[in-house]
Amino acid sequence: MSREVSHTTHIMPVSLYLKIGGLLLILTGLTVFASFLQFGPYNLVIAMVIAATKASLVALFFMHLKYDNKLYMILFVSSLLFLATFIILTMFDTLTRGDINPETAMPYKPEAVIYTQPADSTAAAADSMHTTPDSSRTDQEPTE
Amino acid sequence: MSQSTEHPAYLQHHFSDAEQQRESVKLGMWIFLVTEILLFGGLFCAYSIYRAWNPDIFFNAHRFMNIELGTTNTCVLIISSLTIALAIRAIQLGKKNQTLVYLGSTFVLAGVFLVIKYFEYAHKFHEGMLPGKFYTFKGIAGTNPHVFFSMYFLMTGLHGIHVTVGMILIGWLMYRTKKGHFSSEYYTPVEMTGLYWHLVDIIWIFLFPLFYLVG
Numbered sequence: 001m002s003r004e005v006s007h008t009t010h011i012m013p014v015s016l017y018l019k020i021g022g023l024l025l026i027l028t029g030l031t032v033f034a035s036f037l038q039f040g041p042y043n044l045v046i047a048m049v050i051a052a053t054k055a056s057l058v059a060l061f062f063m064h065l066k067y068d069n070k071l072y073m074i075l076f077v078s079s080l081l082f083l084a085t086f087i088i089l090t091m092f093d094t095l096t097r098g099d100i101n102p103e104t105a106m107p108y109k110p111e112a113v114i115y116t117q118p119a120d121s122t123a124a125a126a127d128s129m130h131t132t133p134d135s136s137r138t139d140q141e142p143t144e
Numbered sequence: 145m146s147q148s149t150e151h152p153a154y155l156q157h158h159f160s161d162a163e164q165q166r167e168s169v170k171l172g173m174w175i176f177l178v179t180e181i182l183l184f185g186g187l188f189c190a191y192s193i194y195r196a197w198n199p200d201i202f203f204n205a206h207r208f209m210n211i212e213l214g215t216t217n218t219c220v221l222i223i224s225s226l227t228i229a230l231a232i233r234a235i236q237l238g239k240k241n242q243t244l245v246y247l248g249s250t251f252v253l254a255g256v257f258l259v260i261k262y263f264e265y266a267h268k269f270h271e272g273m274l275p276g277k278f279y280t281f282k283g284i285a286g287t288n289p290h291v292f293f294s295m296y297f298l299m300t301g302l303h304g305i306h307v308t309v310g311m312i313l314i315g316w317l318m319y320r321t322k323k324g325h326f327s328s329e330y331y332t333p334v335e336m337t338g339l340y341w342h343l344v345d346i347i348w349i350f351l352f353p354l355f356y357l358v359g
Contacts, residue, residue, distance in 0.1 A: 011236050021226035028218050028352075032211065035357035047353035055346045062229045063342045069167065072174045079178040083185040087192050094193045106197060 010067035020061045154330040173336045205292035206358035214356035224253035225345040238328035254311045
């Protein structure tokens with residue numbers, strides 16, 4: 001029985017930890033800055049790319065995936081693939097319902113407003129959930 | 145039985161050596177982290193559906209989020225991830241006091257995160273920016289902004305529970321480190337808690353732009 005420390009523990013230098021931490025803070029600043037610029041739908045893409053970069057840095061260095069047994073990396077990445085499949089297939093459904101029946105394209109209608117009554121009376125709040133579209137929209141500005 | 149006298153106290157008898165034990169624990173931890181990703185994944189999926197259906201609400205409602213507090217909390221969590229990574233490094237080198245300092249910093253930073261989160265929640269409770277039928281705030285144009293706050297409280301709430309659990313685990317690690325249970329040869333609980341804490345950080349890295357930086 002060999003009891004001496006024979007495992008291949010990879011000890012990273014402190015400077016590398018500090019560099020990764022600094023990079024994460026810089027990327028945080030970058031994503032806040034980018035959110036104030038107007039790129040239309042690409043704002044979301046930019047924010048997600050920066051978030052994915054930050055998450056990769058944390059996983060590769062702080063969680064040691066870069067140096068550990070690659071089995072852990074396979075587990076981690078496969079869970080992300082399952083998650084992507086889950087979300088993408090769901091969106092194929094929810095985003096294309098209107099192609100068949102326009103009424104189901106946007107399930108949240110302006111008439112569905114439920115917060116038109118003050119909260120102090122619970123009876124009023126309960127009532128407001130069942131009010132007709134006309135009466136519930138008295139203080140509601142039209143969308144657009 | 146003849147071998148058991150040679151074993152270090154931390155080595156369970158069904159493992160042939162410490163390295164095998166460490167790898168097994170780590171594999172189990174990663175499988176747990178995968179279930180955590182899928183747990184949050186359901187909420188990320190719900191978020192995607194509602195944001196695709198109500199892009200205007202998410203845009204209008206996110207202006208009522210406090211970006212300064214959100215950014216501060218992101219930095220706090222990133223630094224806490226750094227300190228727990230340094231705590232693992234310190235115990236790998238057998239530096240007990242340094243480990244305690246880094247674990248303590250992580251604990252304090254986690255507390256700061258929760259306190260800031262408390263102030264954000266308190267403000268939203270006060271204004272009536274609450275999920276579903278409890279929503280009473282009237283300052284947001286567009287229909288049904290409560291959808292945004294339902295997702296906000298569900299996702300940051302579940303994340304907050306994870307931060308609380310992380311604080312308890314880190315406190316337990318500090319106690320055990322002080323007792324001298326860990327050394328450069330055995331520090332598995334520190335490493336596993338570190339993995340958990342980094343995952344909590346990764347989830348916040350995604351929650352932050354999704355709720356505070358919509359457009």
